[in-house]
Amino acid sequence: MNVKVILALALVAVGFAVGVTSFRKSVTPYLSFAEARRTAGLVQVNGEIADKNYVLKPLEQYLEFNLRDQKGEVMPVVYRGVIPGNFGQATMVVAIGRYQAGRFQAEQLLLKCPSKYQDEADRRKAVRK
Amino acid sequence: MNPGQLLAWLAFLASLAAGLAWLAAVAGGRPAAGRIARAAFRAQWLALTAAAAFLWVILFRHDFHYQYVASYSSFAMPAHFIFAAFWGGQEGTFLLWALLTATLGLVLMRLRHRLTETAMAFLNLPLVMLGLVSVMRGPFLTFPPGRMPPDGRGLNPLLQDPWMTIHPPVLFIGFASLAVPFAIAMAAMVKRDWDGWVKVALPWVALSTAVLATGFIMGGVWAYRVLGWGGYWGWDPVENGSLIPWLANVALLHGLLVQRLTGSLRRTNLFLGVTSYVLVLYASFLTRSGVLADFSVHSFANLGLTSFLLSFLFVIMIAGYGLIVFRLGGIPKPLQRVGGFSRESVMWLGQLVLLLMCALITIGMSAPLLTRLFGSPSNVRTSYYNLVNAPLAIIMGLLLGLGPLMRWRSQDPRALLRAALPALVLAVALTLVVVVRGVRDFMPAGVIFAAAFALAANALVAARGFRVGWRHGAAALGHMGVAVLLIGIVASSGYGVAAQVQLPQGEERQALGYSLTYQGRVKEPDGKDHVRIAVNSREGRFEASPALYWSEFNQGYMKKPHVERYLTHDVYISPLEIVDADPAVALLRPGAAPPGAGSVLAVELSTKPFINLVWLGSILMLASTFLIVFRRAQELDAVGTAEGAKTA
Numbered sequence: 001m002n003v004k005v006i007l008a009l010a011l012v013a014v015g016f017a018v019g020v021t022s023f024r025k026s027v028t029p030y031l032s033f034a035e036a037r038r039t040a041g042l043v044q045v046n047g048e049i050a051d052k053n054y055v056l057k058p059l060e061q062y063l064e065f066n067l068r069d070q071k072g073e074v075m076p077v078v079y080r081g082v083i084p085g086n087f088g089q090a091t092m093v094v095a096i097g098r099y100q101a102g103r104f105q106a107e108q109l110l111l112k113c114p115s116k117y118q119d120e121a122d123r124r125k126a127v128r129k
Numbered sequence: 130m131n132p133g134q135l136l137a138w139l140a141f142l143a144s145l146a147a148g149l150a151w152l153a154a155v156a157g158g159r160p161a162a163g164r165i166a167r168a169a170f171r172a173q174w175l176a177l178t179a180a181a182a183f184l185w186v187i188l189f190r191h192d193f194h195y196q197y198v199a200s201y202s203s204f205a206m207p208a209h210f211i212f213a214a215f216w217g218g219q220e221g222t223f224l225l226w227a228l229l230t231a232t233l234g235l236v237l238m239r240l241r242h243r244l245t246e247t248a249m250a251f252l253n254l255p256l257v258m259l260g261l262v263s264v265m266r267g268p269f270l271t272f273p274p275g276r277m278p279p280d281g282r283g284l285n286p287l288l289q290d291p292w293m294t295i296h297p298p299v300l301f302i303g304f305a306s307l308a309v310p311f312a313i314a315m316a317a318m319v320k321r322d323w324d325g326w327v328k329v330a331l332p333w334v335a336l337s338t339a340v341l342a343t344g345f346i347m348g349g350v351w352a353y354r355v356l357g358w359g360g361y362w363g364w365d366p367v368e369n370g371s372l373i374p375w376l377a378n379v380a381l382l383h384g385l386l387v388q389r390l391t392g393s394l395r396r397t398n399l400f401l402g403v404t405s406y407v408l409v410l411y412a413s414f415l416t417r418s419g420v421l422a423d424f425s426v427h428s429f430a431n432l433g434l435t436s437f438l439l440s441f442l443f444v445i446m447i448a449g450y451g452l453i454v455f456r457l458g459g460i461p462k463p464l465q466r467v468g469g470f471s472r473e474s475v476m477w478l479g480q481l482v483l484l485l486m487c488a489l490i491t492i493g494m495s496a497p498l499l500t501r502l503f504g505s506p507s508n509v510r511t512s513y514y515n516l517v518n519a520p521l522a523i524i525m526g527l528l529l530g531l532g533p534l535m536r537w538r539s540q541d542p543r544a545l546l547r548a549a550l551p552a553l554v555l556a557v558a559l560t561l562v563v564v565v566r567g568v569r570d571f572m573p574a575g576v577i578f579a580a581a582f583a584l585a586a587n588a589l590v591a592a593r594g595f596r597v598g599w600r601h602g603a604a605a606l607g608h609m610g611v612a613v614l615l616i617g618i619v620a621s622s623g624y625g626v627a628a629q630v631q632l633p634q635g636e637e638r639q640a641l642g643y644s645l646t647y648q649g650r651v652k653e654p655d656g657k658d659h660v661r662i663a664v665n666s667r668e669g670r671f672e673a674s675p676a677l678y679w680s681e682f683n684q685g686y687m688k689k690p691h692v693e694r695y696l697t698h699d700v701y702i703s704p705l706e707i708v709d710a711d712p713a714v715a716l717l718r719p720g721a722a723p724p725g726a727g728s729v730l731a732v733e734l735s736t737k738p739f740i741n742l743v744w745l746g747s748i749l750m751l752a753s754t755f756l757i758v759f760r761r762a763q764e765l766d767a768v769g770t771a772e773g774a775k776t777a
Contacts, residue, residue, distance in 0.1 A: 008481055025516070029500065
């Protein structure tokens with residue numbers, strides 16, 4: 001085997017080692033609320049806003065609301081940061097963060113609002129039926 | 130059947146006829162079959178062109194009988210957005226993709242070469258697939274009688290931007306163009322023409338490199354200046370989807386150059402020719418089938434195309450990789466293998482780095498699918514891409530600097546050291562400067578060192594080359610572009626400052642050495658609400674006017690940042706939200722009372738140091754790739770004329 005092949009194999013090995021460790025470091029699993037409560041690291045949960053009793057203080061950049069997942073379980077979520085302007089219309093919320101002290105501390109919120117793509121998919125489904 | 134649907138059927142049937150006739154021509158060697166195939170292919174192109182023209186006609190006539198017209202346009206839209214509504218939805222983009230592939234096929238068909246007919250047979254394969262989807266789920270489906278809506282829904286305001294008229298078609302030319310190297314590589318394997326395909330494929334591979342890069346650079350400019358992502362690249366599946374075929378294609382471009390001069394890398398290049406196109410289809414599957422719907426804001430929703438996209442992918446994969454496996458034993462070993470200390474060895478390593486980048490990005494964007502196999506589906510954060518690509522970028526920069534300084538076949542190491550010394554000295558000097566100026570982490574400093582080395586080495590090579598003629602300097606110019614781009618990326622993304630600021634109307638607030646005063650909202654001539662912010666700083670004063678308006682369509686705020694440009698940096702002001710001082714009235718919507726004097730605007734203020742290096746690097750890279758397309762096309766022309774003379 002010549003030097004070139006050894007060098008190349010080393011490169012590939014290093015590349016994949018870096019890949020695997022980075023992947024493990026960056027991966028945020030989508031979990032159910034029960035699983036999220038048991039996990040220490042950064043996770044993603046999703047659900048809908050459970051009720052209208054949310055606390056929204058834009059000036060203090062503070063948001064507190066209840067999230068309900070598909071199983072109907074409800075979990076309080078706290079978020080500190082700039083609050084997305086369309087929070088009130090969100091149909092689905094994806095929260096990335098960790099479960100601490102009885103509440104889900106979100107670092108990032110992704111909001112899904114009723115979008116035309118969704119409508120369209122639903123309409124097509126209806127047409128096909 | 131409406132005229133559009135009829136044309137879609139005609140195109141589909143013509144593609145089937147052309148495919149069968151080409152099979153007959155290739156297998157039976159009958160000139161008559163070849164003539165029929167050419168005629169059918171031209172008919173297909175005409176039908177696709179007419180279908181595209183008809184789609185524009187119904188869009189401009191606001192013919193809301195058609196579901197597509199009602200979904201993506203409306204009476205209120207200005208003409209240039211109606212024009213762009215053609216590719217506002219999935220159905221239209223498939224038609225566009227088919228038309229562009231067929232147009233490139235017409236160009237390929239003109240080449241007089243013994244591979245042409247076989248290559249056309251393979252180029253026709255994706256056209257059959259695209260023709261099928263245009264018929265089954267194309268843009269010409271109509272509403273049942275009596276269900277026609279009075280007005281269309283209009284195009285998503287996010288897409289109502291001048292960039293929308295040009296960016297998607299350019300990207301689709303890039304995607305479509307990768308079918309040509311694929312087809313030529315397949316033809317080479319069928320005809321056992323292990324080296325003859327290289328010269329034919331080179332201009333096409335260069336064209337794909339140039340056009341795809343143009344496409345995603347345009348996307349980056351759009352994201353930065355209009356969409357307000359705060360950056361030009363977000364590692365979104367849609368962006369990655371245009372990057373991964375490009376990386377494989379750049380690896381192929383370099384592999385073909387090695388093969389042309391040394392005869393080696395035969396198998397690698399055939400593999401890359403197939404893989405580039407497979408990656409286009411894989412990316413289409415990921416972003417258009419809805420499998421990532423939970424993970425990306427930008428993916429299209431599922432329109433029931435999953436099985437179609439999967440079968441498209443599998444047909445091409447089975448044909449491509451199947452043929453490679455079938456022919457593998459028969460590919461003769463080259464007279465001279467890549468090896469030793471030579472330019473081709475460095476280029477081969479460079480290919481490997483490009484493919485590693487490509488593989489790791491593909492794994493990242495496939496994370497939700499891969500993790501689903503083992504448990505709950507998970508996504509990777511964008512930090513993953515930066516982590517894996519930084520070390521590879523360092524190796525890439527070093528190879529990029531060394532390669533052009535080296536000789537083909539054999540290089541004396543001491544001579545290389547002498548040649549590389551000036552560039553090394555410059556790179557060390559620049560790295561020391563940036564370390565003193567505050568770059569203290571290993572990875573960014575390493576990327577800057579490697580990129581500076583590549584920049585200096587290629588500047589030397591380019592200067593020598595351009596003195597001989599533009600053909601000899603073009604490649605080094607592109608390498609300089611990549612190096613400048615790398616430095617720009619590290620500087621602008623890693624060393625800017627950012628802060629979120631709350632601006633009560635009429636009051637001055639300080640952040641990052643800037644003083645900002647929110648003055649109020651105005652309706653600009655574009656019909657959108659803008660907020661006015663007076664900014665005062667060391668660089669002088671300016672008035673920022675980012676857009677922040679309510680969109681009924683999206684049920685949310687649309688935002689467009691303000692970018693104040695300076696030579697060494699940009700000041701980037703991104704509006705986040707506007708709230709009334711009374712927290713109970715959090716949202717501002719049409720019909721609601723306008724915000725009083727007490728409203729508060731939240732913005733993100735950031736600086737982007739040396740962002741102009743990103744644009745400069747991109748321009749150099751694009752200029753170089755288009756020069757190379759021109760050069761390789763000229764060479765192919767010479768081949769074509771020679772072959773034509775031989776057959777005549």
